[in-house]
Amino acid sequence: MTKFAARFVLATSVLIAFASLARADDDALPKVTVYGTATTEVTPDLMNWHLTITNKGKDLAPVADNHHRIVAGVLKLLKDSGIDEQKIQTARMAFGENWVYRSNNRVKEGYYASTSVSFEMSDFDLYRTLWSGLAQDEHVSIDYVGYDHSKRIDYQNETRIKALLAAKEKAKALAETLGSQIGEPLLIEEDAGSQSMYPVPTFSNNLRTVESAEGGSEGIAKGKIPIKIRIKASFRLITQG
Structure with missing residues (x-):
């Protein structure tokens, strides 16, 4: 063991000893x-939305191209509805083989593509417009909508x-x-x-009407x-x- 290593070990031992004594005194x-x-x-004055966009098909190339078009359409709907572009985020982009179970057998049924979209809004009056607009696209599912405060x-x-x-x-x-x-x-x-x-209140893709307790x-x-x-x-x- 070198002199430096020996000094380091000694110094560490002393520090541990003092720490133990201090802890013992506290106890x-x-x-x-x-x-x-x-x-x-x-x-709450903020509403956070989380969506998943998924489409399927026989061949991967057209599935991927169609997915790009669908996602672009959803993003356009959000922006046209008044959602700040800086508050919109896409994530978890993926595509691959679509496997399903049929008669207890795992069967390949073409391919899928998916993207997650999340956004934040402070104007709660946009809720109905967005809910109705997103419900028009069968490829879109609303995972959940949560509240927050600025x-x-x-x-x-x-x-x-x-x-x-x-x-x-x-x-x-x-x-x-x-x-x-x-x-x-x-x-x-x-x-x-x-x-x-x-x-986090969870909603399905079915429109419903709930009267706000605050008349909102x-x-x-x-x-x-x-x-x-x-x-x-x-x-x-x-x-x-």
């Missing part, structure tokens, strides 16, 4: 550990602070019940698995979307006497 401190949860409900990150940050304050108040109440007080925070950790994602666009009900944050926090427990 030895009397503390109170709690979870704080906060939820903010907001009315200031989602801001709301998450505000909710995160509320969750931390809730944790502090909970720890304070527990400590005071025992005749103690809380000191400095020893741990603040966000529970990433507890973050509430926006619910015909065919949709925005409702509320919850933004939920959960914080784990530990505070030093101070007992007088």
Whole structure:
């Protein structure tokens, strides 16, 4: 072992030892550990659409050419309907052999081509126009339509602070019940698995009419979307006497 390697190993060992001592000191401190949860409900102002365009045929070349035409037509419909071109994205373009099961046998039935299209819109009044327009094309399926908010990150940050304050108040109440007080925070950790994602309403390709709870666009009900944050926090427990 070279001198450099030996020094590196020694330095690493010292750092690990100090870290272990520090952790042991933290574990030895009397503390109170709690979870704080906060939820903010907001009315969505964005709608995210996810589509799949698929066509099939006997020969690959005409299937691919026809697919290009179909996708171009869908993109034109979106743009003509007022969707911002910068908010439209195509992805997962693919073509290949089309295999199906018939009488428990796997059978090749020509070829397929597919493309995923996603877009975002803020004008909910366009919903009916787009829904009707897309339903005219048998090659288009609406995978799902989801809600979001343009200031989602801001709301998450505000909710995160509320969750931390809730944790502090909970720890304070527990400590005071025992005749103690809380000191400095020893741990603040966000529970990433507890973050509430926006619910995604799923629709079929059948037109329907749902009256909005807020009197909004015909065919949709925005409702509320919850933004939920959960914080784990530990505070030093101070007992007088």
